[in-house]
Amino acid sequence: MTDAPAAPVFRMEDLVALCRRRGFVFQSSEIYGGINGFWDYGPLGTALKRNLKDAWWRDMVACPPDGPDGRPLSIVGLDSTIIANPKVWEASGHVGGFNDPMVDCRESKARYRADHLMVLVGADDDGSRRMVGFLEGDDAGREKAGKSLAKYEKREFDPANYAIRPFTQLAATDLSRVLGPDAKEPGSLTEPRMFNLMFESHAGAIRDEDSKVYLRPETAQGIFVNFQNVLDSTRVRVPFGIAQIGKAFRNEVTPRNFTFRSREFEQMEIEFFIRPDEAETWYPFWRDLRHAWWRSIGLTGENLVLREHDRDELAHYAKEGAGTCDIEYRFPFTAPGFGELEGVAHRSDFDLKRHAEFTGKGEKSRYFDQERNERYFPHVIEPSAGADRGTLAVLCEAYTPDDSRPSGVVMKFHPRLAPVKAGIFPLVNKDGMPEVAEKLHRELRVKYACEFDPKQSIGKRYARMDEAGAPYCFTIDSDTLADQTVTVRERDTLSQERISIDRVATYLAERIDG
RNA sequence: GCGGGUGUAGCUCAAUUGGUAGAGCGUCAGCCUUCCAAGCUGAAUGUUGAGGGUUCGAGUCCCUUCACCCGCUCCA
Numbered sequence: 001m002t003d004a005p006a007a008p009v010f011r012m013e014d015l016v017a018l019c020r021r022r023g024f025v026f027q028s029s030e031i032y033g034g035i036n037g038f039w040d041y042g043p044l045g046t047a048l049k050r051n052l053k054d055a056w057w058r059d060m061v062a063c064p065p066d067g068p069d070g071r072p073l074s075i076v077g078l079d080s081t082i083i084a085n086p087k088v089w090e091a092s093g094h095v096g097g098f099n100d101p102m103v104d105c106r107e108s109k110a111r112y113r114a115d116h117l118m119v120l121v122g123a124d125d126d127g128s129r130r131m132v133g134f135l136e137g138d139d140a141g142r143e144k145a146g147k148s149l150a151k152y153e154k155r156e157f158d159p160a161n162y163a164i165r166p167f168t169q170l171a172a173t174d175l176s177r178v179l180g181p182d183a184k185e186p187g188s189l190t191e192p193r194m195f196n197l198m199f200e201s202h203a204g205a206i207r208d209e210d211s212k213v214y215l216r217p218e219t220a221q222g223i224f225v226n227f228q229n230v231l232d233s234t235r236v237r238v239p240f241g242i243a244q245i246g247k248a249f250r251n252e253v254t255p256r257n258f259t260f261r262s263r264e265f266e267q268m269e270i271e272f273f274i275r276p277d278e279a280e281t282w283y284p285f286w287r288d289l290r291h292a293w294w295r296s297i298g299l300t301g302e303n304l305v306l307r308e309h310d311r312d313e314l315a316h317y318a319k320e321g322a323g324t325c326d327i328e329y330r331f332p333f334t335a336p337g338f339g340e341l342e343g344v345a346h347r348s349d350f351d352l353k354r355h356a357e358f359t360g361k362g363e364k365s366r367y368f369d370q371e372r373n374e375r376y377f378p379h380v381i382e383p384s385a386g387a388d389r390g391t392l393a394v395l396c397e398a399y400t401p402d403d404s405r406p407s408g409v410v411m412k413f414h415p416r417l418a419p420v421k422a423g424i425f426p427l428v429n430k431d432g433m434p435e436v437a438e439k440l441h442r443e444l445r446v447k448y449a450c451e452f453d454p455k456q457s458i459g460k461r462y463a464r465m466d467e468a469g470a471p472y473c474f475t476i477d478s479d480t481l482a483d484q485t486v487t488v489r490e491r492d493t494l495s496q497e498r499i500s501i502d503r504v505a506t507y508l509a510e511r512i513d514g
Numbered sequence: 515g516c517g518g519g520u521g522u523a524g525c526u527c528a529a530u531u532g533g534u535a536g537a538g539c540g541u542c543a544g545c546c547u548u549c550c551a552a553g554c555u556g557a558a559u560g561u562u563g564a565g566g567g568u569u570c571g572a573g574u575c576c577c578u579u580c581a582c583c584c585g586c587u588c589c590a
Contacts, residue, residue: 032580033563036582093590253587428546459551489549
């Protein structure tokens with residue numbers, strides 16, 4: 001990464017402005033002032049995102065490549081609900097994990113997880129002595145706290161004279177005598193406050209604790225809880241995958257960076273179930289396949305990277321395993337750093353085991369492998385991609401300022417993802433040309449998203465198609481009427497060539513369908 | 515959640531010490547137009563982000579709030 005090229009040479013606000021101007025992305029409920037962390041897709045953005053999801057579904061579910069064993073992957077689809085029995089989230093660990101109390105320091109503006117915060121206090125504390133905070137596991141911080149306390153009390157520091165207590169066990173009245181880890185005066189720490197990262201609602205008319213439900217924070221659990229249903233209803237056997245595209249919700253503390261960190265977002269997830277001893281084969285397979293897929297839909301530049309996680313940043317379900325990696329993109333707002341598009345994780349058998357435990361089915365729910373004549377909880381390789389983040393990366397990759405063009409900018413989408421595949425124009429809006437163009441449009445629109453536009457000058461129409469990212473334009477002129485040929489204008493090169501009008505559909509098929 | 519900045523037509527921006535909210539571009543309609551936002555004529559468009567206050571009078575001053583941007587923080 002040392003000689004990585006410079007970040008994209010455009011300002012994010014220019015892309016945001018284009019997205020709004022051309023109808024890719026709008027702020028949610030904008031006429032009421034918007035709402036933080038929520039975004040709507042306009043006509044072009046909807047088409048773009050749909051094309052991305054369709055490409056994923058086709059390449060991963062309908063027509064996946066061969067696996068490492070040389071046989072086609074077996075992957076089936078699922079569409080589970082956003083709201084489920086709340087026990088799902090107790091089993092998955094989200095109810096606990098999403099409720100971390102946080103402590104803010106008014107003086108240093110730092111924020112700490114309350115359960116990571118400890119205080120050093122005199123062992124013979126009588127309720128009036130100063131306490132000094134430090135972070136659990138931070139030996140240097142703890143030493144510093146000791147020195148600070150000894151200096152304050154003007155005596156030698158002897159660990160035997162001090163006790164360590166969790167911050168969470170302090171009474172509210174004690175806070176005024178606690179010195180924060182990064183503070184100079186005591187009393188700057190707030191009481192622990194809950195940051196509930198799962199959205200809550202209520203199912204049914206009565207709004208009480210029993211009716212409380214959660215909007216799912218990931219689509220994955222819908223797959224795990226349907227694992228047995230899919231096995232029983234579908235002729236699949238390990239190794240196989242279950243795929244799902246759907247909305248998920250996280251009450252992010254700080255939504256930021258356009259659609260990158262939204263509170264409502266869409267995931268494209270596969271849980272691929274494997275034999276426990278084959279993770280070392282399947283994990284690198286999926287990692288490389290997913291990396292290659294993002295490249296195949298147009299993220300071909302240096303801004304796409306694959307990054308293996310360090311051991312200490314792994315999630316609770318992946319501590320032991322074949323590995324976890326992020327597929328990351330260098331967005332203008334992360335540059336020179338990167339932002340995550342997709343995580344590929346070996347989740348081990350964590351989730352299936354947890355649901356076996358929480359449903360009380362236990363070992364009985366183990367999978368029976370007929371070929372091996374043995375029972376086990378399958379392990380899982382999870383490629384989990386963000387549809388909105390992917391769409392945003394595609395928008396960033398496509399955005400190409402070009403002062404030599406009238407539009408000033410061109411969106412160079414991969415033809416497969418382009419929301420409009422072609423513009424179809426009569427060179428002038430008379431002499432029979434619009435009729436021919438409209439007929440061509442009617443034929444092409446059956447298979448490809450095309451725009452017929454007879455108005456204004458040809459230059460304006462090309463410029464508009466540049467901003468919409470249409471890879472091709474077909475123009476009918478007076479020669480068309482004589483020899484049945486049209487001009488193809490290519491978006492990226494601005495080249496023009498003439499082809500027969502009855503070859504237009506084939507021309508598009510060769511370039512869009514591969 | 516903290517600090518800083520921004521907010522006027524779809525976009526870019528004007529609007530004197532507080533004194534009738536405007537222009538260009540784009541959009542739309544018509545004319546014209548034989549290949550890259552050409553030209554002519556005309557049209558639509560705003561509770562100046564929202565709410566409150568001061569004032570005879572607020573885009574302008576004050577308060578509150580919302581959204582976006584930058585920096586922290588957070589991201590199981």
